[in-house]
Amino acid sequence: MTALNDHRAVAHAIVAAHGLRFGAITAAAISAGSFSSDDPVYRGAKQACAALGFIEIDAECLALAWQAQTVRTGAFDASQWPETPADFGMRAFPPNARDDAFAPCPERLGLYAVLPDAQWVGRMARAGVPTVQLRFKSGGAAIVEREVQAAVDAVRGTGALLFINDHWQTAIAAGAYGVHLGQEDLDALSPAQVQQIRDAGLRLGVSTHGYAEMVRADAVSPSYIAMGAVYPTTLKKMATAPQGVARLAAYARLLRGYPQVGIGGIDAVRLPEVLATGVGSVAVVRALVTADNPEATAAQWMAAMSAAAA
Secondary structure, eight states, X not given: OOOTTOHHHHHHHHHHHHTTTTTOOTTSOOOOSOOSOOOHHHHHHHHHHHHTTOOHHHHHHHHHHHHHHHHHHTSOOTTOOOOOGGGGTOOSSSGGGSTTOOOOOOSOOEXXXXXXXXXXXXXXXXXXXXXXXXXXXXXXXXXXXXXXXXXXXXXXXXXXXXXXXXXXXXXXXXXXXXXXXXXXXXXXXXXXXXXXXXXXXXEEEEEEOSHHHHHHHHTTOOSEEEXXXXXXXXXXXOSSOOOXXXXXXXXXXXXXXXXXXXXXXXXTTTHHHHHTTTOSEEEESHHHHTSSSHHHHHHHHHHHHHHHHO
């Protein structure tokens, strides 16, 4: 058993237990930038998580969880990666039982197509894609309103669930199923604005890129949480390195109780290992709109996801 008063021993034990899984060099020097506590488990865990490649805010989040887990269980166990929500300061799970929970959506959102305009939304909805998102980039409010309303009209009668990216006020006005916000967009909202979305009955999905952002997203009890980028992507500049399936699996265990969406660089070859992590949905941005036959491609993806779920 690792001595709890020796942060160096704690750090080396964690890296030895998890280094190969997270792709770290177990012989690398172990260090961390700054510490908010002198607790040896916390300090050792933060050093270890930094060595395992986690960015500062996630290493801090994990280190505090390791400390809380050790206090809760009465012992430090390097093999037990933290995955209990309470150890991360999260409120009671399942989140949909909370008084402030957003309206629920299916636990498995299935194939989730992120699409550039209402025409694409309608096309993929008619192809049977169960979840679609309008990610429409335009500076003009009137143009945005028309496109959002057109997307809402396009999915009517298809059974597809439509999320609107960013434009939450327009989504409310148009009667969309839900809205999807990035971390920065969520952080920019006032509590009253978050409540406005909740009161309108819209489902809320939130993008996250690591432990600290997952904890912040959980604070508003959204309908689902998206996690990524799983693999390298050129679609947008990411503040964090690709997460990989080992981290995605750890995130999925922590967030069980939430519908979960994996996103970022996922293609048909990588799909099985992503689904093996336990996430119930996979978001695709380019895989459909760049396909020679988008409908056939969507059908292949949906068949693969159904087989995996079975």
